Structure formats: C-alpha cells, structure tokens
Amino acid sequence: MRNQASFGRTDKGSVPSSKPARHGIHPALFYAMFTLLLGGNGLLGTAFLLSPDIARLLNGQTEQVVEAYEDRIAQLRVEVDRLQSRSYAQAGDINLQLQELSQQQEVLLEQHQLVRALVDKADELGIEAATLSQPAEPVAPPAATPVATSTGNPDIGDTAAAVTRMMDETQFAMTSIAATAIARTDSIVGELADLGIAVEMPDAEDGVGGPLLPALEGGDTAPMVDDANAVMDALLRYKAARDSIDGAPVHMPISGNFRRSSGFGNRTDPFTGSRAFHAGLDFAAVTGTTVLSAGAGTVTFVGTSSGYGQMVEVTHDDGLVTRYGHLSGFLSHEGQRVHTGTPIAKVGSTGRSTGPHLHFEVRKGDSAINPKAFLDAGTRLRALLS
Template identity: 35%
Template sequence: MTGHGDYPSREFGRRKEPHRVIIARGDNVRSFTISPWLAGVGTVCGLALALGYVGATAYLVLRDDIIQASAERQAEMQLSYEDRISSLRSRIDQLTSRRVLEKRSIDEQIEEVVARQRDLDQRQADVARLIARAARTGIRVATASPLPPAKPEIDAPQLAMDTSASDAPPAIGGTPEPIEISPVLSLRGTKSDYGPAAAAAAAQAAGHPARPLRDLGEDSASADATPARATAPTDQRTDLLEDMNATLARMDDETTMALDVIAVTAERDAKTITTAADTLGLKLAGTARGGLGGPFVPLGDVGFDKRLDRASSALERLETVKTAARGIPLAAPLSGAATSSGFGPRLDPFLGRMAMHTGLDFRGATGTTIKAPAPGKVVFAGRNGGYGKSVEIEHPSGVTTRFAHMSRVSVTKGETVDLGETIGYVGSTGRSTGPHLHYEVRINDRPMDPMPFIKAGRKLSPLLRN
C-alpha cells in the first residue's frame, strides 16, 4: 500500500514513455518528444520519397531505350509507307505506259489493216479480171459450191442402124478404094465397128462441163470501206480489228482459192482437149512442149503472184488450145441423123465385092440441110465423078472434110464458112443408091474414120462452147 504524498500514482502494468530526441551542442541540450503517430507518418513519407526516387531513377534510366524503340518503329513505318507509295507510283507509270503502248499498237494495227485492205483491193481487181476472162473461156468460179456429179455418158442411138423409120433399104454409095490392111480397120457387125483408135478417142476425150460458180465479189462489201480510227474504248476497237482481220483473211482465202480453181480447171480442160486431139492423130497449135526434168524440190508456200501467174498462163494456154480445137471438124454434118454405112471394108453396092468405104453414110431425105462441121475455107465445090455434087472444106487444123451426093451446093470455091453454116443439101447424085450424105475426113489426103471425130466432139462440146 502506498501513500499519496511521497510517491506518484501508478496504473496497473508498465507505463510507456514517449520517444525523445535529445540534441546536445556544447552546453546547450535540447530535447524533443516524438509521438508515435508522428513517427509513423514520417516513416511513411520517407518510404514514399524513397520509392519515388527509385522509380524516377529507373524511368530516367529506361526512358532512352523506350524513346529509341519508338523512333525505330516510326522510322520503319515511314519506310514502309514510302516503299508502298513508290510501288504504287511505279504501277501507275506502268499502266500509263501500257495504255500508251496499247493505243499506239492499235493505231499501228489499224494502219496495217488499211494497207492490207488496199493490197487486197488490188488483188481482188486482178482476180476479178481473171475471173471475167475465165468466164469468157467457159470457166465459172464458185469456191463455195459443191462439185457437180459426174456427167452421164451420152448415148448415141442415132449412130446405130435404124430400120424402123422406113422399110426401104438404106441408101449408100461412094467411090470405092482398094483395101489397105490397117489396125484401125475392122469388119462391121461387132462392137469394134470403129476400131481401137475410135474406142481410145471415146475413152480419153471425156470432158466435164465447167463448174457453175458464184462471184467472189459477194463478200467484198463487208470490207469495202476503209476502217476509220474508232473513238470507241480499246476493247471495242480491239474486237473491231479482230473482226476486220477475220473478214480480210476470209476474202484472201477465197481469192487464193479462186485462182487455184481457175488454174486447175484450165489445166484440166486443156489437157482433156489436147488428149482428144492426140487420140485423133492431131497436134494442136501451141501445145508443143520441150523436155522436162530436174531434181525434186518440195513445194513451199506459194504466194499470190505465183498463183496469179499460174492461173493466167493456164487460161492463156486453154484459150490457145480451144482456138486450135475449134478448127477440127468435130460436129456431125447432119444433126441427129443415123448412119447407113460405116467407115471401113464393106461390100460395094454396085460391084458386090469387098471395097474400102472411106467415110460415113448418113441417112437423110432429099433437101436436108448439110452444115459445116467446123470453120474453114471451101477448096472445091461442084461435080466430082462418083461423088456427084460435092464440097470439100479445108479447116485450120489441117484436116479436110468432103461431102458427096448433094442435090444442091450452096457455097463456092474460095468461100470461108463458119461452124454450122449451110453448105448444101442432101441428094443422090453420083455413085449412089438413094438420098444420103457421104461424109469424109482426110488428113494429108488420107481418109480417116469420121466417127472418132464426132464422138470426141460430143465429149468436148461443153468445153468448146465458149
């Protein structure tokens, strides 16, 4: 138990003394009392300042790296943008250059089409003249037309013996000549009445009519106008150029085909005519050819000029051959008349013994018109022994024809006659058993069988018509 006067009062437990800060400087001593709350606040503030200092120091240390990385990123982005812009500018330049080149290319193509059309116009003019010339020769050009079927063989019933028209025996006559043994002669009454030469003539002189063809000028209107520089877009101009080129190519192909058709047809027709003439033992003027030969060289691309020259040469040769062939007596002097006696050995109607019949006897009533089988000059007109009233014509081919037993002669010596012109009329003058025409064909005054000439004329008449 304690007293209240001498000792201070105490609470239960130990009492805490406040913190004191004592500052002594020489004889001066100062002391400060620090409460716990103030000490806590001071501590917290000190820690905050320390943390702020440490954070600021770290920021300053790392700040340069961050700024440098950001600058590098900005630089990379700028370079990327600059590269993209440069690429776009280059693309724009390319497109602009291509546009200019395309425009220039289209202009150049238009110029080429114009020049090509001018050349094609000249070609068309050359081909048109050649087609007109071919038409005058009897060749019609139509590359798009199908080939005609083979021409049927011409029957010649009038060449056979016809006894149904009259009960009277057929009239015959003529001057007999000695029989000469010749391979071209054979006895009548068989299929070889006219001998091997006649059969060869009929087989080799076959010709076909020229093809009827359409004019090539039908398509020329599609490219007649010169193509102008279009103001349409490039795609449309390109399509237009393609169409023009296709049209010009088709016209060029048809022009080339026309020349080939003309050349091939003219060469074929000329060969047909010359073959027939060769079979008859005649050489046509302008058909002589020299020796041929040389190494084989494959045919390359043949240009337009060569095709034009070939077609022109073929037409010229065909015209020459036709002119010469028209001088051969290929027509029958009596159209549609039957024969009463053929060429070759026969029983003489007056003497009753074998004799040589030097021509053909055509049945005909008195006064039937006799026509010239080819153009020529009359070298005899009048009476000639057993021939009676007769006419003899010399033709340009060198062949001579003789017509006998006429009732009347309508031409005079020295007169020029044309094909189909009337030279006289059927009769029974001279050595004759009745009205008929005795017809002879002679080469160098040697009698030839007229039948191969007539057969060849039937085959060649479509070719010689124009």
C-alpha cells in the same frame, strides 16, 4: 360438300374400272408436234431457196456475185476507217495493229481488182468463178464504249479476221480458175492429139525482151501479181485450145432428121454384092437437107467427081480434108472461107448412090480416116465446154 368427290375415294354406288389407265401422248399434242415439224421444214426450205447467195450460186449469176463481194469489201473498208478514227486511252499496240490492218485492206483491194479482171476473162470463156459466192461472216458491231487491252482491241481482231478470210477467198478463186482452165486445156489438147491434130499454144516467153539494166531495190512484182499473171496465162492457153476445136473437123456435118446408114470400113457393096471398102460415113436424110462444114477451113473443090456425084471438099487449117458427096446442090464456092456449121451444100443422091444421103469423109493426104473417131471426140469436147 356432299356431292364433291375427294381424291383417293369413290362413291359407294360406283364400280371401279377393271381397265388400267393408259399413259401416252395425247392425240392433240401429237398432231400439234407434227404440224410444228412440218411447218419448220417448210420454212427451212423456203429460206434456203430465197437465200441470195445460194440463189446466185445456183443461177450462175457471176456479175451479181462479184458485185456483192465488192460491197463486202467496201463495208470492211468503212470499218477500218471507223477504227482508225476512234481514240483509245492507253491503247498500247493499237496504232500498230491499225497500221497492219490498213495494209491488209489495201492488199485486199488490189487483190480483188486482179481477181475481178480474171473473173471477167474466165466468164467470157465459160468458166464460172463460183468461189467468190461463199458468204463471209459479218463483222460484229463494236461495243458502245470500247476498252483497250494489252492484247489489242477486239474490234480490230474481228475486222482483221474478216479481211484475212476474204483474202483467202480471192486467192482460192484465182487457184480454182487456173485449175479449171488447165484441166480443160489438157483435155482438149489430148483429144485432138489422139486424132493427129497438133494445137498451137501461146508461149509465155513469146514477145519478151528489152535492154539489160541493173536490178532495182524493191522492183520485184508482188507475189499476187505473179499469181494473177500465171492464171491469165492459163486462161490464154485455154482460149487457144478452145479456138482450135472450131478448126478441127469434129462436128456433125448434118442436122435435123437423119440416121447413119453405113459405117467406115469393109462392107457388102450395094451394087456388086461383093466386099468393098467404104471410105466414110453415110447419113440417110431427105433430099435438100442442109449439109454443114464439119470444121473451119477453105472450100477447095465444088463440082462433080467420079463415084461421089456432086461433091464439096473443104481443106482445114490442120491439113485435114473433108469430103461431102452425093449432093443435090451447092451452097458454097471454091475459095470460100467457112466455119464450123457453115451451110455448104444439100443432101442428094447423085453419083454412085442408091438413095438420098450424105457421104462424109475425113482424109489425111491420100488416106481416108474413120470419121467416127472425129465425131465422137467432138461429142466429148462439147460436153466438156458445156
């Protein structure tokens, strides 16, 4: 046709363009790729946030993690039973493989029971066993018609690998619980030792005995039982160390609005203007502010003492004594057993005082010790436990 242009030629009246043709990504294609990339990232982020295993790990939901782990064990047990119920023609060593797999499955169940008890105990003490939340690869579904080979059935290999992987996870869970408990115990014992406080730790050999009888064949405990006992010993030692923190005077004796107005050591006396020794820390606060016991112990003095005004004295289980001076009132009585944070008095300005504040002392025998070292140690220990 006359009006139809042909490739490679121009109409006579047309003027060819002097600008070369541009080659590149069409804008519509560019924006489509950008939208696709952005949407993919959004879907990936949503999948990450909604992943059950990851969400449980981030939220620290130990109970749900353990239950999910037990479901996986149950699924593996069903898989083992399925493999045992199937018949294989000319299976060769299939029966032996199934027997070994069944033994592994029983060991896994026993191992998990031990780990479950340890996880519960660790959870009570604030130690999370997040290692059990590591997702295992699902067992591949069997083929419609399995074919036995001289090297065994592939279904058995996959199931055995899953069982072995979960056994490794539970073993690693025990190891991580023990490592965390031991590290925390050492930190607590070290902090308190620096303050001159000895921690009484349970001895693994305490309370053992019995008649001497000949050894029995096969009477030795399984290695995983010994491992579990070692982990439990580590948890019990950690509990003893953690409980010792409550008895140590390492906690703040006051809460709310206050400020430290004077430190420990030599200072200019507010009454004489000369240098004098200050045996404690002063915390300025409003009259009537509650004074708290800095640690567990027994109230051994409630009354008036020269220079201190109205004073409360608490003797702690480790032999240290804390004094609380310049009080406006008492909330405790002599002979009362108190714990960390028990209200024992109210801030005041009695005795040798220029204004309402709490005078806080830590004493060992007849000597005053800098309370700041105790309160700083308490801050570090609280951070460790949290």
